[in-house]
Amino acid sequence: MTTVQTDTDTDSKNQTDLERGRDAELKALAEQAGRDLEDASALEILQWAVDAFGKQFCVTSSMEDAVVAHLASRARPGVDVVFLDTGYHFEETIGTRDAVEAVMDVNVITLTPRQTVAEQDAEYGPKLHDRNPDLCCALRKVKPLEAGLTKYSAWATGLRRDESPTRANTPVVGWDEKRRKVKISPIARWTQDDVDAYVTEHGVLTNPLLMDGYASVGCAPCTRRVLEGEDARAGRWAGRAKTECGLHG
Ligand code: SF4
Numbered sequence: 001m002t003t004v005q006t007d008t009d010t011d012s013k014n015q016t017d018l019e020r021g022r023d024a025e026l027k028a029l030a031e032q033a034g035r036d037l038e039d040a041s042a043l044e045i046l047q048w049a050v051d052a053f054g055k056q057f058c059v060t061s062s063m064e065d066a067v068v069a070h071l072a073s074r075a076r077p078g079v080d081v082v083f084l085d086t087g088y089h090f091e092e093t094i095g096t097r098d099a100v101e102a103v104m105d106v107n108v109i110t111l112t113p114r115q116t117v118a119e120q121d122a123e124y125g126p127k128l129h130d131r132n133p134d135l136c137c138a139l140r141k142v143k144p145l146e147a148g149l150t151k152y153s154a155w156a157t158g159l160r161r162d163e164s165p166t167r168a169n170t171p172v173v174g175w176d177e178k179r180r181k182v183k184i185s186p187i188a189r190w191t192q193d194d195v196d197a198y199v200t201e202h203g204v205l206t207n208p209l210l211m212d213g214y215a216s217v218g219c220a221p222c223t224r225r226v227l228e229g230e231d232a233r234a235g236r237w238a239g240r241a242k243t244e245c246g247l248h249g
């Protein structure tokens with residue numbers, strides 16, 4: 001397993017004309033693929049991605065489950081699977097990451113923030129997640145991911161349209177303007193039943209917390225079990241207006 005401590009700030013202001021031209025081409029490619037692949041299977045979407053981008057393609061995983069990593073490894077054995085270790089994960093999440101690395105044909109890359117939790121506490125005060133979760137997510141998730149994705153042209157996520165209203169329009173392939181990458185969501189059209197069926201059929205690893213009342217697994221201080229009738233992401237930043245960490249906005 002590779003661990004990369006991230007410290008690079010990406011800066012779109014310094015784009016060259018060549019880079020702007022390349023981005024325009026990638027954006028057009030992504031938008032066309034989004035239309036062409038809307039009815040394709042998840043495996044077909046990922047096959048398109050690995051054919052189009054080769055080693056410049058990766059999967060990101062929160063280690064809630066390994067469904068997209070499993071699908072991608074069928075399309076391209078040894079595919080890079082990027083995991084953000086915020087320093088605040090449940091031990092079950094780290095255990096799932098380690099199990100994925102051990103049993104699946106993937107290359108797990110763990111990204112860590114520039115600062116440890118102790119260093120962040122020293123600079124910003126303890127429990128920044130309680131006082132300013134947007135800043136905490138920016139420091140521990142958004143910036144590390146942006147730095148970690150610089151070597152890729154395309155990344156895949158496990159976003160699904162049925163998870164929450166904010167994800168209802170997720171394209172299967174689209175353009176990530178913030179990171180200037182092609183963003184692939186191969187299971188965007190899936191339901192929870194589709195995920196469960198795939199997990200059962202292929203014996204895919206899942207985070208044990210999913211069997212313990214958690215429907216969506218994030219950092220421990222910002223995740224609680226969901227109540228009956230709540231949507232899958234209701235246990236994330238519960239009691240706050242915040243619904244996303246900024247990785248998908
Ligand atoms: Fe910090 Fe919570 Fe965001 Fe994790 S989810 S980075 S602990 S605010």
